[in-house]
Amino acid sequence: MGLKRVLPLLAAGAAIAALVFLAWRTQSVDNATHLQRLANLRKVDALDVALNRAVTQVGVSSMASIADERAATTRQLGDTLDALDRGALRLRGLSPDVDRALDRFLDTIESKFELAFDFEARNIQIHQRLIQGLDAVPALADTVQAASAPDVADTVSRQLGRLQSEITAHAVVQTPTNGPTILGLLDELSALSSQSEPMAEQMRRLRARCVEVMADKAELVSRMADFLNRPTAAQLLALERSYTAWHSRQVAVANQYRLWLAAYAAILLLGLMWLGIRLRRSYRDLDRANAELSHANEHLEEQVETRTRDLRKALDELRASQAQLIQSEKMASLGQMVAGVAHEINTPLGYARSNAQIVRDALGELRGLCAAHDRALAALTGEASDAAVAEAVATAQQLAQTVAADELGAELDNLLADTDHGLEQIAELVASLKDFSRVDRSRTDLFDVNAGIDAALKIAQNQLKHRIEVKRAYSPLPQIECSPSQLNQVFLNLITNAAQAIEGPGRIFVHTAAGADGVVIRILDTGSGIPEDVRARIFEPFFTTKPVGQGTGLGLSIVYRIVEDHGGGIEVRSVPGKGSEFCIRLPLRQARPATPPNPAQAAA
Amino acid sequence: MQDTAKARVLFVDDEPRILTTMRMLFRNRYELHFADSGQRALELLKTQPVDVIVSDQRMPGMTGIELLRTARELNPDAMRILLTGYSDLNAIIGSINEGEIFRFVSKPWANEDLTATVERAVKAARVSAAVTTSAAAESGDDPEAAVPPASMPGILVVDDDPQVPPRIRAVLGADCRVFGAASMDEAVSTLEREPIGVVISDTRVEDHPVVSLIGTLKQHRPELVSIILTERADAGSAIDLINQGQIYRFITKPIHDSQCRIAVSSALRQHQRLARDTGLHQRYEVESAPPPPGDAPVSGLLGRIRSLRGLVKRWV
Structure with missing residues (x-):
């Protein structure tokens, strides 16, 4: 596979990986977990409040059912805390702030648990003592009543009745006023009992008993206050706040990533758009090429036909001109041949013709000689005078000398032989020409x-x-x-x-x-x-x-x-x-x- | 030179039968010499001056033109006749320009024509030989001497292409007086007016062959020298021009400056010689041309040329 094909694949893979990474980072904040964690925190808060209430209730009553309820609440609270500390929805490990807040809260609530146990144990003891004190108060009041002078008996009785109700109220629901009121009543009673020693004696015992009860009650109240004052709520709030801060940070990061994702998506989209445009353009080009192609296809046959016609025409012209050239070449070589043959023929023809003329001229001379001979012969055989005979013979002899018939005859034979030769040569040439051209074959x-x-x-x-x-x-x-x-x-x-x-x-x-x-x-x-x-x-x-x-x-x-x-x-x-x-x-x-x-x- | 002695005629042909025929044809008339090749002919010429050379063109070893050119150097007085069966144009032009031949005779020939031609050649040779010897004896002046500019005869250019006369004028320079004529009529008018020594002409002017004009001029003004300058060269008209017009040079277009200058200056010298020695005229005698067939304007012109004859004496 070529680099050209690998590179786009790698680029596409990288783009998808980046997309997946960004999407995953945006998914890192799980809203359900977040809500459950918050719910857990609220539950802890609620349980803490419940525990407080239970402890408060224990503070005013020693009923076993209330203690059981407190134990159940404590157990629930422990489970929930475990969930915060170690469970699937734990807060530990999210951030150092959260860890610190959690540790602080856990320490506090642990000490609260210890206090609760201590309080419970103490509470029962104090309650028993309180109840004993309360129980002792009416008997003591009765003894005081009995020992009191009759003139003050009504007052004492009334005062004692008030004291008893105040003490009871103090033991059950302490108010800021009833402590001093009890002390005031005791002082009044002590004042009343000063006239009677037994009564004073009884009064001191009553007074001690009341002070004990009040001290017990004060201890109970202070213990409860100590318990209730443990800053669990604030620390839980801090925990929640730090958790919420962590969560917000997480959300912010996720948002950041979401933003990145959006930007990345936008970039990807732009890239895709660009690709799309390119694709579209390519398609358009392809379409156009296709159209041209089909157009050309439609016209191809026509064009081919035209070209073929042109080519055929050109070929015909070429053939014609080639034929013409070959013809002119033939004519040129024919011309050369004719020139040569003309010379070859003209030479024998020249001497043959000339010889024929010479022979004809010579024949004229010979004919003249013959005529002279005839005339001399006629003179000899006829009736002519001797002088005439002699003249005729002399003329004939002179002519014969001039003409030199024998010599002439030999020369003429020679000329005629030459002529024959010439004619034969011409005939041969003509025959060769005929042979050569083969026009008759x-x-x-x-x-x-x-x-x-x-x-x-x-x-x-x-x-x-x-x-x-x-x-x-x-x-x-x-x-x-x-x-x-x-x-x-x-x-x-x-x-x-x-x-x-x-x-x-x-x-x-x-x-x-x-x-x-x-x-x-x-x-x-x-x-x-x-x-x-x-x-x-x-x-x-x-x-x-x-x-x-x-x-x-x-x-x-x-x-x-x-x-x-x-x-x-x-x-x-x-x-x-x-x-x-x-x-x-x-x-x-x-x-x-x-x-x-x-x-x-x-x-x- | 003894007039009583027989003229010497040399026949050259590679075909012995031709030589036999010649012997028979000319026996009793001349002193005959024979050679069967150009080399033999030259050997013979070195020892034996002759009056007339009749040579075949196509021969092994040396063509007739080559022979006649060399013979002209060896024996300038001998008249040169070329006997040819078939000649290409180049051979003919070569024979005109280099061989300065008297006649072409084509094979097959008519005996009476050939004998008449040879007879004319013999006569011309004898007359001119006498002239040259006497001239040499008289003054001893160099016939090749430059023509004095004062008596410089004019040059007539006959061509229907109007660019040719100025071109010739440019080639020849200011020393020569060049007249142009675009028609034969104009040419004759110029000849009537001006002292012309050399005529440069195309073979055809306005579609009329100039051969009869040149022939008539040569007959009536033998000292006029003609040069043919043409691009339509053909063998037949060249032969006619030499036989009937005794043209001096045959040049083909396009015009080459030096060739043209050399041809004209040598034509001017030739004119000078001819004007001085009328005895030489026979050497350049023309055949009587057949009358131009029904060519009224041309025959009218020929009549006018004849009337020029009287003027000649004045110029010379």
Whole structure:
């Protein structure tokens, strides 16, 4: 997998991890836990209050049921405290402040528990003593009553009754006024009992008893106050406050993270939007490309058709111009050939014609001589005078001397022989031309390659004569099936090229041989040779090393095509400076029957 | 030079039968020499001066033009005739410019034409040989000496392309007086007015071949020297121009400055020679051209040219 595919995946994974992390951090504040913790705190508070109440109630009564209730409350409180300290909803460990507040509260409430136990034990003792004291008070009052003087008996009785109710009230519900009131009543009673010693005696005992009861009661009250004054509520409040502070901090952190999350989400959203826009744009591009494509698709066939038509037209034009070029090349080589042949024909024609005239003129002279002889003969045989005879004979003799008939006759024979020779040469040339062009033959024919080469050599004679020695090494060849006029063109072209490659005197070798399935023709020259770079291109159309205007560059390409079209092959070997060899292989029979392979043929 | 002695004529051809025919045709008339190649002919020329050389063009080893060019250096008085079966244009232009030949004779020839041509050549050779020897004896002045500017004859440029006369003027410089003519009519008018020594002409002016004009000029004003400057060169008209017009040079367009300058200055010298020695005129005698077929304006002009004849004496 390439880095290009891994990177986006990694980026997406990182983005999701960041998202999960932030979401988790925002979830770190559990509201239910928080509420339960608060509820626990409230419960502790409530239980503490309940405990206080129970202890207060114990303070005023010693009923066992109340003590049981207090014990139950204490147990509940202990459980709840345990939950705060150690349970699933514990507060310990949340923060040092909370821990400190918790420790403080726990210490206080523990000491409160101890006080409660102590108080309870003491309370029962004091209560019993108090109750004993209270029980003792009426008996003592009765003794005081009995011992009192009768004049004060009513007062004492009334005072004692008040004292008893005040003491009872003091023991049960202490008020700030009834302590001094009891002491005032005791003082009054003591004053009353001063007249009677027994009564005073009884009075002192009563007084001691009352003071004891009051002291017990004061101790009870002070103990209870000590218990109740333990600052559990405040400390619990502090605990709650510190917990709430911790919670608020937690909430603040969570909020912070929420903010981060929102920002992150916003960024992610923006990124997604960007991606979306890009995607959309890509889609739009794709859509457009798609539309263009389908449009192009729709027009493709049309375009293809147009292009094909154009191309076909261009091809036709090219073919036409190629055919035209091949034709002009043929005409050019035909022109050269005609020039050569014209010279070849004009020379014998020149002397033959001239000779004929000379012979005619000579015949005139001879005829004159004959006439003179006739006249001399007639004079001799006729009735002419001797003088006339002598004159006629003399004239005839003089003429005979001038004309020199014997000599003339020999010369005329000579001239006529020359003329014959000339005419024969012309006839041969014309025959070669006919052979060469093959205009009177069908296009595909059985053909003697050796004869074809001979005809081509004859046509090219003008270029070879006196300068180039032609060596022929012909093997007996089977006749091959081909287009003779085309092959003649090939031979003439190669021979002409060979002749042109030779500057000054040189030699051309022509070898023919019969192969297993065809014939092999080799044409070698001692010319300038073909350089390597030129050799690769000589069969290309329009490739020429001749100056502009002196060759179309089509000659060898036409040769190549003709040989290829005949199912043959052509090879060239050359040593620059030494000469070149063209080797042509031609099959015996044509694979395709009789179709003219060269389109130029049709134009020709 | 003995007039009684037979003229010497050299025939050169690689075909021995041609030489046989020539022997038969010209026996009894001239002293005949034969060579079957250019090299043999040159060897012979070194030992034996001749009056006329008749050479084939296509021969192994040395072409007729090459032979005639060398022969001209060896034996400048000999008249040169080229016998040719078929000649390409370059060969013809070469023979005009380098061989300064008298006639082209094409194969096959008519005996009477050939004998007449050779006869004319012989006559011209003999007359001019006499002239040159006497001239040399008389003054010994160099025929190649520069033409004095005072008597500098004018140059007439006949071309329907109006750019050609100024171009020639620019090439030749201020020393030469160059007249332009865009038609034959104009050309004849200029010839009537001005002393013209050299005519530079295209082969055709306004679609009329100039060969009859030049031929007639040469007939009636033999000291006029013609140069052909053309881009429509063809072998047939070049042959006609030499045979019927005795043109001095044949130049193909585009114009090359130096070639043009050399041709004109040598034409001017030639004009000078011809003006001085009327005996030389026969060397440049033209064939009588066949009358232009129904070409009324041209034949009218030819009549006017004939009337120029009287003026000639005045200029020379």
